[in-house]
Amino acid sequence: MGPRITVVGIGADGWAGVPAAVRDRVLAADVLLGGSRHLALVPPTDAVREPWPSPLLTGLDELLARHTGTVVALASGDPLVSGIGTTLIRRLGAAAVEVIPAVSSVALARARMGWSDEECDTVTLVGRDHAALRRYLTRGRKLIVLTSTGASVAPIARMLVDEGFAESRVAILGDLGGDETRRDSSARELVDATGPDLSLLCIECAGSAGYSTVPGLPDDVFDHDGQISKRPIRVAAVCALAPRPGELLWDVGAGAGSVGIEWARTDPRCRAIAIEKDPVRADRIERNAAALGVPTVRVVRGGAPEALTGLDVPDAIFVGGGGSRAGVLESCWASLRPGGRLVVHAVTLETEAVLVRWFTEHGGELGRISVEQAAPIGTFTGWQSIRPVVQWVVVKGEK
Ligand SMILES: C[S@@+](CC[C@H](N)C(=O)[O-])C[C@H]1O[C@@H](n2cnc3c(N)ncnc32)[C@H](O)[C@@H]1O
Structure with missing residues (x-):
């Protein structure tokens, strides 16, 4: 049996950026699943359009039982970067989920910063406790931080200041791949700032040494x-x-x-x-x-x-x-x-x-x-x- 669901990543450049062969797959689907923003990008077809069920996981079982045809889910960027693809695979198993990624926001951010994958860490705070960022704060470290909304900028900047990293350079990159914005500041200057809703932070940690992750904290x-x-x-x-x-x-x-x-x-x-x-x-x-x-x-x-x-x-x-x-x-x-x-x-x-x-x-x-x-x-x-x-x-x- 083939996959039960195909997850298609769409970049910030929208439908126009989706390769032709992938577009054909989306247009031929019997069921289109996604957030309203993504569903609105796809031209009219005969497909049944369903928003993400709530609660997601049990709703998904019920939805897949109701529809026997091809189901395509729409996601942003790479569905396996802090995305719905991960959730679906955890629920249904890798064999049941086909993932067609677009370029992830993390890859775009690295390209804009000139940072290689090997030299930086990605930290996702989407729907998670911001306190997790503290584990990564060490002098000279480069971090790409995904956040749920632009409202996360100020609390993250305050955390950097409180932990002795006030002079860290922070680039707020908004709407990567679309109508891009960029603001470069120190953490100190951002303690009351907000970013665009679709944005991430590229942080070059400067200031205190931070703590090792090798056991033996004082x-x-x-x-x-x-x-x-x-x-x-x-x-x-x-x-x-x-x-x-x-x-x-x-x-x-x-x-x-x-x-x-x-x-x-x-x-x-x-x-x-x-x-x-x-x-x-x-x-x-x-x-x-x-x-x-x-x-x-x-x-x-x-x-x-x-x-x-x-x-x-x-x-x-x-x-x-x-x-x-x-x-x-x-x-x-x-x-x-x-x-x-x-x-x-x-x-x-x-x-x-x-x-x-x-x-x-x-x-x-x-x-x-x-x-x-x-x-x-x-x-x-x-x-x-x-x-x-x-x-x-x-x-x-x-x-
Ligand atoms: C749930 S994650 C999904 C990431 C997505 N799967 C990807 O590959 O980029 C959502 C977060 O990723 C970041 N993000 C996603 N797309 C972005 C874009 N085009 N520009 C800037 N940040 C983006 C933001 O921090 C956003 O809140």
């Missing part, structure tokens, strides 16, 4: 009440958890959320769920995650093991506290996918005793991490120990 960038894995211990945890793009972490007993946040910062596709029973700490995790550019870290308010029920299957689990509580390790072990990693830290002898039992039964690596840091002794300096941590690292299915 403790004081997290708001915390002392319940935080100290930097050297946290680094040992995240590295043992070994995040890969797209993987999901459960951070059980998350405290300030630092392990889940550092996991999520390693790659924008990494996901983390922080499980925290103290409501004040749970709120703090959300604030820390937004401040460090990973607002997608999900906070589950509740205690383990009860609060773990029904969560998506994790690729890795970190238990930073509460490892001796009845049922916590059992639940974590049962929930972990085969081949997934479990990392447990113990600071109390009670949890340590539990880890020794689990290590004997399941194998893995059991170690003790002792760290000393230089600290003042009166007017002199001496070594001060951080509380030693027993770390158990195990891969499920490997003994």
